[in-house]
Amino acid sequence: MAPMLLRYSADRRTMAWAVAMPLVALAPYAWPSLATWLWPVSCYLALSAGVIAHNHNHCQTFKSKRLNSIFGQWLSIFYGYPTFAWVPTHNLNHHKFVNRVGDATITWRYTNKHNFPMAFAFPFIAAVFQSTPTNEYIRKARATKPALYWEIIRQYVVFVGAHIALISLAVGLHGWALGFKLWLLMFAVPAVFALWTIMFFNYIQHVHTDPWSEHNHSRTFTGRAMNFLLFNNGLHTAHHEMPGAHWSMLPAQHAKVAALIHPDLVQKDFWGWCARSYLLAPLLPAMGTHQVGRAPFDDPSLVDGLVTASVEASEAGVNAARV
Numbered sequence: 001m002a003p004m005l006l007r008y009s010a011d012r013r014t015m016a017w018a019v020a021m022p023l024v025a026l027a028p029y030a031w032p033s034l035a036t037w038l039w040p041v042s043c044y045l046a047l048s049a050g051v052i053a054h055n056h057n058h059c060q061t062f063k064s065k066r067l068n069s070i071f072g073q074w075l076s077i078f079y080g081y082p083t084f085a086w087v088p089t090h091n092l093n094h095h096k097f098v099n100r101v102g103d104a105t106i107t108w109r110y111t112n113k114h115n116f117p118m119a120f121a122f123p124f125i126a127a128v129f130q131s132t133p134t135n136e137y138i139r140k141a142r143a144t145k146p147a148l149y150w151e152i153i154r155q156y157v158v159f160v161g162a163h164i165a166l167i168s169l170a171v172g173l174h175g176w177a178l179g180f181k182l183w184l185l186m187f188a189v190p191a192v193f194a195l196w197t198i199m200f201f202n203y204i205q206h207v208h209t210d211p212w213s214e215h216n217h218s219r220t221f222t223g224r225a226m227n228f229l230l231f232n233n234g235l236h237t238a239h240h241e242m243p244g245a246h247w248s249m250l251p252a253q254h255a256k257v258a259a260l261i262h263p264d265l266v267q268k269d270f271w272g273w274c275a276r277s278y279l280l281a282p283l284l285p286a287m288g289t290h291q292v293g294r295a296p297f298d299d300p301s302l303v304d305g306l307v308t309a310s311v312e313a314s315e316a317g318v319n320a321a322r323v
């Protein structure tokens, strides 16, 4: 892809991933025995399609509007949902309310406890509640924005049509049993994995954080491998503070605010954090996460009534008072 079409040269890597998505997912259509080895790679690429779609939706990849629309559609085939849905559920909802009342993806809907069953169930619960802003967005588009409405319809038609074509191709090449299995393994399972994992990330990036705080509203993961593989998706505090910034700029933004974030909310190792939160914390609760500062359902003035010397000191005070 000629870099001149891209707004940021860092997106040459995005392009390489976008090209790898169909190559990996379709290779077993030609050599079915590869499916055993390649389906986990397809799961990873589907997840990166979701992460790239998130980035693309905040900060468009191409200079051309038409290419941006095609690219969003391309990604949707791999991560499993038409790309317009990011606008009502993420940009206009999650970024506006940040885990407070009104956010369809609040982490504390039934309990503020953090454990594996809650984290596992969260994506399914969030999907149900996200359907409200999504349907409302479609209804409004239908009533007042016909061009947007037809764009939404087009995205659904292309998405469903692409999968019908992918199933037909697999079945045409290998018959019903093997063909359908290949589509399931290489496209359907990776898409379900991607959608679940994107929402799981949403959960762990906000559970037990303080949405009223300037810098403690999110949990950040700084591990280099994870941020390389997922296009800096771990740097969530920086992302919420500069949602329109290109993903390649997040490390610089994170460096600026890192010292201002509560240390519990900056984790280096994603897997270590998961092991402590989900394997060790059930036995040793101290290993789990604890609410930092004010919970989303708390009165935000709590901190203001305390020490005013520094926000960090007063937040630490609230935190200590609650332990």
Ligand SMILES: [Zn+2]
Pocket (backbone or CB within 6 Å): 054, 058, 090, 095, 239, 243
């Ligand atoms: Zn975002």
